Amino acid sequence: MFAPAHPGELIKETIEELREETSNKLTLEEVAAGLEISKTLSTIINHKQSISLEMALKLAKAFNTSLDFWLRAQENYNLAQAKKK
DSSP: OOOOOOOHHHHHHHHHHHHHHOOOOOOOHHHHHHHOOSTTHHHHHHTSSSOOHHHHHHHHHTTTHHHHHHHHHHHHHHHHHHHHO
């Protein structure tokens, strides 16, 4: 069985897919500005911060996904990390 990805990895992949689909070289700063956050996006992508409910709401809206997707991703990651201990 594989370990669930940190939500930051999912955000990174989503941004990369958007870059490919739109041929727009979005920077992390542009994405963060669109989400109305600052350094938080970078810390999440670098696996140094978890997805909060507020962040999950912003990500769901920005990436046209569900709130549950982001919350479950964080929960699955947390559970896998707890099982490692």
